[in-house]
Amino acid sequence: MTVFAAFExxxxxxxxxxxxxxxxxxxxxxxxxxxxxxxDETHGDLATNAAMVLAKQAGMKPRDxxxxxxxxxxxxxxxxxxxxxxxxxxxxxxAPTRWTAEIPTxxxxxxxxxxxxSGGGAPVNIxxxxxxxxxxxxxxxxxxxxxxxxxxxxxxxxxxQVTREYYINDAGAQVDIxxxxxxxxxxxxxxxxxxxxxxxxxxxxxxxxxxxxxxxKYGDDFLDKPEDEWLPTIxxxxxxxxxxxxxxxxxxxxxxxxxxxxxxxxxDSGAVQLAIERLQDAGHLYHGVLQPPxxxxxxxxEPREQLLFKATAFGDDTDRPLQKSDGSWTYFAADVAYHxxxxxxxxxxxxxxxxxDHGGYVKRMKxxxxxxxxxxxxxxxxxxxxxHLRDNGQPVKMSKRAGTxxxxxxxxxxxxxxxxxxxxxxxxxDQTLEFDFAKVTEQSRDNxxxxxxxxxxxxxxxxxxxxxxxxxxxxxxxxxxxxxxxLVKTLASWPKLxxxxxxxxxxxxxxxxxVDLAGAFHSLWNAGRDNPALRFNIDGQDDLTNARLQxxxxxxxxxxxxxxxxxxxxxxxx
RNA sequence: GGUCCCGUAGCUCAUCAGGAUAGAGCGACAGAUUCCUAAUCUGUAGGUAGCAAGUUCGAGUCUUGCCGGGAUCACCA
Numbered sequence: 001m002t003v004f005a006a007f008e009x010x011x012x013x014x015x016x017x018x019x020x021x022x023x024x025x026x027x028x029x030x031x032x033x034x035x036x037x038x039x040d041e042t043h044g045d046l047a048t049n050a051a052m053v054l055a056k057q058a059g060m061k062p063r064d065x066x067x068x069x070x071x072x073x074x075x076x077x078x079x080x081x082x083x084x085x086x087x088x089x090x091x092x093x094x095a096p097t098r099w100t101a102e103i104p105t106x107x108x109x110x111x112x113x114x115x116x117x118s119g120g121g122a123p124v125n126i127x128x129x130x131x132x133x134x135x136x137x138x139x140x141x142x143x144x145x146x147x148x149x150x151x152x153x154x155x156x157x158x159x160x161q162v163t164r165e166y167y168i169n170d171a172g173a174q175v176d177i178x179x180x181x182x183x184x185x186x187x188x189x190x191x192x193x194x195x196x197x198x199x200x201x202x203x204x205x206x207x208x209x210x211x212x213x214x215x216x217k218y219g220d221d222f223l224d225k226p227e228d229e230w231l232p233t234i235x236x237x238x239x240x241x242x243x244x245x246x247x248x249x250x251x252x253x254x255x256x257x258x259x260x261x262x263x264x265x266x267x268d269s270g271a272v273q274l275a276i277e278r279l280q281d282a283g284h285l286y287h288g289v290l291q292p293p294x295x296x297x298x299x300x301x302e303p304r305e306q307l308l309f310k311a312t313a314f315g316d317d318t319d320r321p322l323q324k325s326d327g328s329w330t331y332f333a334a335d336v337a338y339h340x341x342x343x344x345x346x347x348x349x350x351x352x353x354x355x356x357d358h359g360g361y362v363k364r365m366k367x368x369x370x371x372x373x374x375x376x377x378x379x380x381x382x383x384x385x386x387x388h389l390r391d392n393g394q395p396v397k398m399s400k401r402a403g404t405x406x407x408x409x410x411x412x413x414x415x416x417x418x419x420x421x422x423x424x425x426x427x428x429x430d431q432t433l434e435f436d437f438a439k440v441t442e443q444s445r446d447n448x449x450x451x452x453x454x455x456x457x458x459x460x461x462x463x464x465x466x467x468x469x470x471x472x473x474x475x476x477x478x479x480x481x482x483x484x485x486x487l488v489k490t491l492a493s494w495p496k497l498x499x500x501x502x503x504x505x506x507x508x509x510x511x512x513x514x515v516d517l518a519g520a521f522h523s524l525w526n527a528g529r530d531n532p533a534l535r536f537n538i539d540g541q542d543d544l545t546n547a548r549l550q551x552x553x554x555x556x557x558x559x560x561x562x563x564x565x566x567x568x569x570x571x572x573x574x
Numbered sequence: 575g576g577u578c579c580c581g582u583a584g585c586u587c588a589u590c591a592g593g594a595u596a597g598a599g600c601g602a603c604a605g606a607u608u609c610c611u612a613a614u615c616u617g618u619a620g621g622u623a624g625c626a627a628g629u630u631c632g633a634g635u636c637u638u639g640c641c642g643g644g645a646u647c648a649c650c651a
Contacts, residue, residue: 032591039595043594052593087593088593132651172650172651173651174650292648293577293647293648294577301648323649330649330651331650357645358645361646383579386644426586427587431579432579434587439586444613444614445599445613445614446600463610496590508588512588512598513590515598522615523614525611529607536610
């Protein structure tokens with residue numbers, strides 16, 4: 001149990017006793033009471049919002065209520081001072097030993113420190129990337145890929161049973177275009193002159209490999225044959241080839257999907273029909289004519305009667321068509337079926353990581369999921385804003401048509417997977433991200449990946465320098481310097497941080513925490529430069545050295561724990 | 575025009591389900607290297623959190639309206 005959790009438990013005992021004594025009303029909800037590090041160190045070691053959170057329930061003013069708590073808190077083990085501040089905060093100062101008590105816990109847990117079961121083993125399905133199978137992953141896909149995978153790692157660390165899933169859009173018109181494009185390359189590979197790739201087809205050179213593969217496999221079988229004879233076969237083979245490439249790109253990013261779901265397989269299985277019936281039976285469907293979009297009416301707008309889903313009943317802005325005017329299903333209908341399929345398979349919550357261009361899709365998918373599950377909170381969608389690629393401040397020009405878009409493979413070659421992963425997590429997902437090749441390859445304070453990895457390597461180096469092996473379980477009473485204690489406090493914050501990051505579905509918090517932790521360690525390391533008495537290894541002072549090395553060891557464990565959650569290497573030497 | 579996201583120091587961004595005097599890095603300025611990795615650290619300067627109301631003990635955070643930037647907008651996928 002961390003110091004924070006220990007104080008929260010001790011506080012609960014105090015408030016229960018006060019309730020028994022009649023000083024406080026019964027039935028107090030103290031779930032929002034927290035003990036945390038105050039932002040400002042001068043406020044002490046720990047601060048609690050208890051008086052402010054409970055004031056309304058107790059029918060008292062925060063400061064008056066605080067007075068009641070102060071006397072009891074002052075008697076707790078290791079508490080050296082208690083004061084009321086500001087609107088009703090209670091600030092505590094505690095003996096260093098209460099902090100250093102955390103170190104043995106960390107040393108025992110190793111890089112599992114902070115691992116918890118707040119997810120309670122509940123299943124969760126995280127769908128991410130899901131790029132169309134028409135070409136290799138490009139740089140913009142990397143952000144969603146990393147956020148999804150890091151979130152999965154984070155939630156697994158917090159006791160969720162996570163499935164990483166990729167939805168293959170292999171049923172629409174775009175894979176037919178892929179098939180025609182691949183067919184051309186196949187003809188080329190069989191010695192035909194194909195000239196310019198016609199507009200509307202994919203010109204990318206990556207398809208020449210696919211064409212050669214097809215040529216090797218089918219010889220001249222499909223040459224000069226009508227489209228309906230070759231299209232399904234070519235399409236399927238091309239998709240398989242492209243997906244193999246995507247899987248490799250993901251693997252190079254350190255990502256391994258648990259499941260790939262095929263839209264075509266879903267549609268062929270009749271799942272769409274079933275999902276529609278489900279909505280129909282629940283009374284969420286009707287035939288009707290949609291109004292044109294407000295403000296901007298498409299020029300070729302014409303009213304059509306369609307099968308519509310009553311999305312407005314679930315918070316969407318307009319109802320959504322499930323069937324085209326020719327009777328075939330819309331993409332949205334397949335997506336509804338897919339989400340029903342995920343709900344049934346997962347028997348738990350769903351999370352989708354979408355790109356910014358799918359922002360308009362959020363409400364309708366949440367509406368559909370709510371209608372299918374009968375619960376409004378089964379689906380969370382994280383939108384990733386755009387990534388601006390730059391090189392030394394200059395925008396990197398990308399054109400899909402010219403085939404000059406930057407692939408994930410290119411970026412991995414240029415900067416490495418660890419850098420991509422970490423940088424993609426140094427922004428909140430809903431904030432646009434500047435990815436500057438020049439900056440992220442720099443080995444300096446400006447590059448957070450390097451900064452954190454260096455802290456870990458430095459800690460390992462200190463441990464290597466030790467004259468004697470660390471004896472764990474030995475006294476830590478000599479850890480008393482404020483800079484040392486600041487590091488211990490930061491370490492002790494990890495379990496709570498990781499838990500709240502998982503709860504909020506925000507893996508970037510882990511990245512920022514690691515930068516903070518690395519800073520606390522670098523700072524302490526340098527304190528030993530100005531003041532040799534603060535170094536970790538001190539000749540002839542075995543007890544002091546041993547205590548400090550335990551702290552260093554604990555630091556390396558927590559950095560490693562954080563990097564592991566994000567699937568980034570914790571290097572021991574640089 | 576509708577919807578969604580964003581607007582915080584010169585720049586890039588944090589702010590942990592509303593908390594104290596809004597924090598980091600870069601850049602600027604002033605310093606630290608016979609010493610566990612100076613690839614680092616210490617200090618100074620820098621703010622009306624786009625603007626205006628509202629909600630309450632308390633708002634960068636929640637609500638509304640404006641302003642600015644981005645994404646997206648019926649049978650495409």
